Amino acid sequence: MWIEEFNFYVLRNSAPDSIIFRLNLYEVAANGMPAENILKSPIIFKTKIKEGVVHLDLRNYNISTTKDFFISLECLDDKMTKEMLAFSGSIIGPSYYKFASFGPWIKSRYEGLDFNVTVSYQKE
Secondary structure (H helix, E strand, O other), X not given: OEEEEEEEEXXXXXXXXXXXXXXXXXXXXXXXXXXXXOOOOOEEEEEOOOOEEEEEEOHHHOEEOOOOEEEEEEEOOOOOOOOOXXXXXXXXXXXXXXXXXXXXXXXXXXXXXXXXXXXXXXXX
């Protein structure tokens, strides 16, 4: 499958300027946790959206996989606080997170962010 689009909903963004994010996609390890990054190059993007859908067209990145995958969104703004930014989420878990880019993944049984991807499949 080819991963074509990524979307998420911002409930509140009170940052004075654009917010910079890094999008990552990971293979799923045998233990069900995120494993190796499947991206060939970093996907870094900005948004000024204060409330609404953030849409990222991924077609030019030519991302494909034959397996399940995880998506993570990392805020690269070191001045960002949880009071400044809120996303649409789900009360159904689990969710996965880490405190630092190179830190270990932690599985939480609690809610997480709602992400949406559009994929296409090759006909056989």
